[in-house]
Amino acid sequence: MRMPFILPLFLAACGAQPAPHMFGAERFEASRGGHDYVVFLKGGSVEVIRLGYARRGEHQEIRATMIELVPELTGCTLRESSLQGDSGEMRGLVSCPR
Numbered sequence: 330m331r332m333p334f335i336l337p338l339f340l341a342a343c344g345a346q347p348a349p350h351m352f353g354a355e356r357f358e359a360s361r362g363g364h365d366y367v368v369f370l371k372g373g374s375v376e377v378i379r380l381g382y383a384r385r386g387e388h389q390e391i392r393a394t395m396i397e398l399v400p401e402l403t404g405c406t407l408r409e410s411s412l413q414g415d416s417g418e419m420r421g422l423v424s425c426p427r
Contacts, residue, residue, distance in 0.1 A: 357402035
């Protein structure tokens with residue numbers, strides 16, 4: 330009887346989904362240092378999500394990697410002062426060339 334409720338929950342957990350205000354964003358994917366990342370770009374906003382587990386002691390390096398991925402994948406300049414979040418999910422503002 331509970332099976333119909335479990336399947337949608339399981340499917341919703343698959344893959345990285347952007348925050349609601351980022352729906353329709355351009356999606357970029359990358360792997361670095363054994364971790365997978367998804368970057369979403371919409372207008373002047375960017376969101377970076379790390380997929381999978383991170384061990385203790387990896388978080389500073391992961392955060393630095395997330396910051397490096399934004400210009401590398403999007404071609405936009407990240408305004409680091411606008412960054413919010415941690416090594417799991419980070420949001421910020423970007424300036425993109427026209």
